[in-house]
Amino acid sequence: MKPPLARLALLGALCLLPTLACAEQLLRLPADTDAGAARPLVIHAALDLPQARPLLEAFHRRHPGIDLTYRNLTTLELHERFLAHPDEVDVLISSAMPWQFALANEGHARPLDSPRLEAWPAWARWRDELVAFTFEPIVMVIHRELAAIAKPPRNHAELLALLNTHRQALAGRVASYDPVRSGAGYAYAMEESRLSPRYWDLVAALGGVEAELVETTGAMLDGLKEGRFLIGYNLLGSYAAPIVAAAPDLEMIIPDDYALVSQRLAFVPRRAPNPEDAGLFMDFLISMEGQRTLAEETSLGAIHPALTGPGTATELRERLGDALRPPGLGPSLLAGLDRLKRQALLARWQREFRRSLADAERDALD
Amino acid sequence: MNPAGSLYGRLLAWLTLPLLTLGALLLLQAWLEARATADRAYDRLLDAATLAIAEQVQWQDERLWLDLPPAALEMLAGDAQERVFYSLVDQQGRHITGNARLPAHPGENASSGDTLLYRDIEWRGMALRQGIRRTRLEDWRSGERFEVRVAHTREGRNALRLELLRSNLAGILAMGALAVATLLLAVRAALKPLTRLRHAIRARDPRTLTSLDLDLPRELAELREALNELLARMRRVRANQERFIGDASHQLRTPLAGISARAELALRRQEPEEWRAALETVHSTSERTARLAMQLLSLTRLDNPEYRPELHPLDLNHCVRQAVRDHWVACHQASIDLGADCLAAPLRVAASEWQLQEALANLIDNSRRYGARRITLGVLSAPPRLFVEDDGPGIPAERRLLVLRPFHRGRDDGEGSGLGLAIVDGIARNHGARLSLGESGSGHGLRVELRFPEALT
Structure with a gap:
């Protein structure tokens, strides 16, 4: 599909993305020797360590007898490594929802036997095999300098208007995901194109301001911090939130007309070596304790319906109501993985992105 | 309870067996029907999904192109969150796109329009339903x-099938329960007259032999009639017995009264000669009475239907010779000519020797009492027969049956007991032989013949 060089670049970029904690990809929480024979548990995830650590430590405090190995990988590495060795890992966590869903759909996941699952929202689980346990909105981040040009946009419609009216001023100062090179960018493009036909106008407008197409949220955040970009479009909220909180120049906006939501999906592989302890971990992920840790110590967003307050889906829903669009755990996710569908969508995307450019060239010729 | 041992059990077993068979067949049918219905319902989803996909297939850049509609996959997933697989295959069988390389269907193309094929497949350890357009x-x-090939797991179908089956099952079970209840009531009602009959019989005074008068269904009415016939026979037997007892007591009373009178008369006299004469009379009368009592005893024994004498092979010639030997002296003293007419070869029949001797003794005694001067005993073969012939007065043909009844005498002279021929008749019956009375060869006198059923070789 992709030339190896591009894939390498993608891997490198994904590795750079967690600038927050790229230094350490592996976390080990050894078993408490007093608690009897060590019970190994191997977790592979596409979830950065600073976000994962509080969760893992809380779990380990509750089950000190478990010898926990946590490996943070990119979504692509994670997927390919699992397909190569489906029996080495006990819990698989990834934000690449279509891929996770495809694995479960093909029967790679083991049905969970947890009474907590009954109380878990139906839209956040599939067949008792696949569980969504985070709630991460996709956001816009703007630099304060934008205020000199125009009023900051609150939603997609205002962004479209802004891009169209200030094409010259914003040229080269808007950043977004490149759907061709980034899996996440492709997934968002796919979702948005389904949500509204006006998305294509937005793509054309992005093309009109010659938006910089990058591969990671991290790259966008770096550019925004440096002031190279004034607007970042479609950043992963959970990564942007701590950076924005630390940078007074930046502001995070969750669009109020519609906001995509990304979720981490976790499952226990059918051939997991330690399915019982894996079940304990899954149970912890959806437990009150685990979810409270998510809400209070990470920016991942807790789903548990009983939890309220900052960092929870309940609070976001109260604020944004129906504008939040979690993708829904269902086979429509599979459509995103279809080879022809991807080619068609990317072809359209590129065509729309170059539309205003082509219009300008035609105007120039005339 | 052994079902074969009770009418209730038998009826129930034979009625329940077809009911159970029918129930099992109904269940099987319900199962197959539920499966077919569930498949029909869910195959429509396969139909719709393949159509939704097929409509998005285009010809672009000189090849097949598909803009996969996500809704088609959602349609396949349904409420049961089925696993979903699809693939698009060109006419050479090449996989164009899809999340699984689903197998081809061997089915033929329809004659016109789209070909739709469905089947159950086992794919990578999953039981799937495949639909092909x-x-x-x-x-x-x-x-x-x-x-366009699509497939999904069978959870939704199985759930629907179970649901359909459950509702069918409820109906079948209710029907079965109703049938069993009706069956129990019906069998009970059908057997009720039997209980009534039993109660009627049990409630009867054991001494009454009057016929049963009970309104019963046809099958039991036959039983009632048979029972009534038996009761009638028993009534006759009892009447006979009562007459016999009356006769017997009468017979015994007469000589005893004679003895008593004679003794009383003698006691008034003083002469020893008178006493002696009286004692002789008493002696002879009491001897006769003793004989009578003995005869009564043997007659009751012979008439007892429970009594089965042991029969042994016996030569009739030997029997006749023995009788002549036993009675010759007595007859000779009374100047009676007692003779035997035996066969040269032995003739064996199954018989009880003492009974035959008793019969012959009775017949000889009878002939002597009625004044015969010549008595001939004899044996004839084919069929084996035993006869006694005399030259006495004989019995007129019209009275020959009557004399076989106890206490019936040819004459009223106070000598015989009237039991002799009845005893002979009883012995004949015990041997399965026929007793016949006739005229002797000389034209007068009696010929009594015992005809045995067959000779033993």
């Missing part, structure tokens, strides 16, 4: 044929 592009540039 074979169609062609409706494009002015190309009419390329292609095939």
Whole structure:
């Protein structure tokens, strides 16, 4: 599909993305020797360590007898490594929802036997095999300098208007995901194109301001911090939130007309070596304790319906109501993985992105 | 309870057996029907999903192109969150796109329009239902044929099938319960007259032999009639017995009264000669009475239907010779000519020797009492017969049956007991032989013949 060089670049970029904690990809929480024979548990995830650590430590405090190995990988590495060795890992966590869903759909996941699952929202689980346990909105981040040009946009419609009216001023100062090179960018493009036909106008407008197409949220955040970009479009909220909180120049906006939501999906592989302890971990992920840790110590967003307050889906829903669009755990996710569908969508995307450019060239010729 | 041992059990077993068979067949049918219905319902989803996909297939850049509609996959997933697989295959069988390389279906193409095929498949350890649509592009540039294959797991179908089966099962069970209840009531009602009959019989005074008068269904009415016939026979037997007892007591009373009178008369006298004469009379009368009592005893014994004498092979010639030997002296003293007419060869029949001797003794005694001067005993073969012939007065033909009844005498002279021929008749019956009375060869006198059923070789 992709030339190896591009894939390498993608891997490198994904590795750079967690600038927050790229230094350490592996976390080990050894078993408490007093608690009897060590019970190994191997977790592979596409979830950065600073976000994962509080969760893992809380779990380990509750089950000190478990010898926990946590490996943070990119979504692509994670997927390919699992397909190569489906029996080495006990819990698989990834934000690449279509891929996770495809694995479960093909029967790679083991049905969970947890009474907590009954109380878990139906839209956040599939067949008792696949569980969504985070709630991460996709956001816009703007630099304060934008205020000199125009009023900051609150939603997609205002962004479209802004891009169209200030094409010259914003040229080269808007950043977004490149759907061709980034899996996440492709997934968002796919979702948005389904949500509204006006998305294509937005793509054309992005093309009109010659938006910089990058591969990671991290790259966008770096550019925004440096002031190279004034607007970042479609950043992963959970990564942007701590950076924005630390940078007074930046502001995070969750669009109020519609906001995509990304979720981490976790499952226990059918051939997991330690399915019982894996079940304990899954149970912890959806437990009150685990979810409270998510809400209070990470920016991942807790789903548990009983939890309220900052960092929870309940609070976001109260604020944004129906504008939040979690993708829904269902086979429509599979459509995103279809080879022809991807080619068609990317072809359209590129065509729309170059539309205003082509219009300008035609105007120039005339 | 052994079902074969009770009418209730038997009826129940034979009625329940077809009921159970029917129930099992109904269940089987309900199962197959539920499966077919569930498949029909869910195959429509396969139909719709393949159509939704097929409509998005286009001819682009000189090849098949599909803009996969996500809704088609959602349709396949349904409420049961089925696993979903799809693939698009061109007319050469090449996989164009899809999340699984689903197998081809061997089915033939329909004669016109789209071909729709469904089947159950086992794929990578999963039980799937596969739906296939074979169609062609409706494009002015190309009419390329292609095939859309979809498959999903069977959870929804199985759930629907169970639900259908459960509702059917409830109906079948209710029907079964009703049938069993009706059956129990019906069998009970059908057997009720039997209980009534039993109660009627049990409630009867054991001494009454009057016929049963009870309104019963036809089958039991036959039983009632048979029972009434038996009761009638028993009534006759009892009447006979009562007459016999009356006769017997009468017979015994007469000589005893004679003895008593004679003794009383003698006691008034003083002469020893008178006493002696009286004692002789008493002696002879009491001897006769003793004989009578003995005869009564043997007659009751012979008449007892429970009594089965042991029969042994016996030569009739030997029997006749023995009788002549036993009675010759007595007859000779009374100047009676007692003779035997035996066969040269032995003739064996199954018989009880003492009974035959008793019969012959009775017949000889009878002939002597009625004044015969000559008595001939004899044996004839084929069929084996034993006869006694005399030259006495004989019995008129019209009275020959009557004399076989106890206490019936040819004459009223106070000598015989009237039991002799009845005893002979009883012995004949015990041997399965026929007793016949006739005229002797000389024209007068009696010939009594015992005809045995067959000779032993």
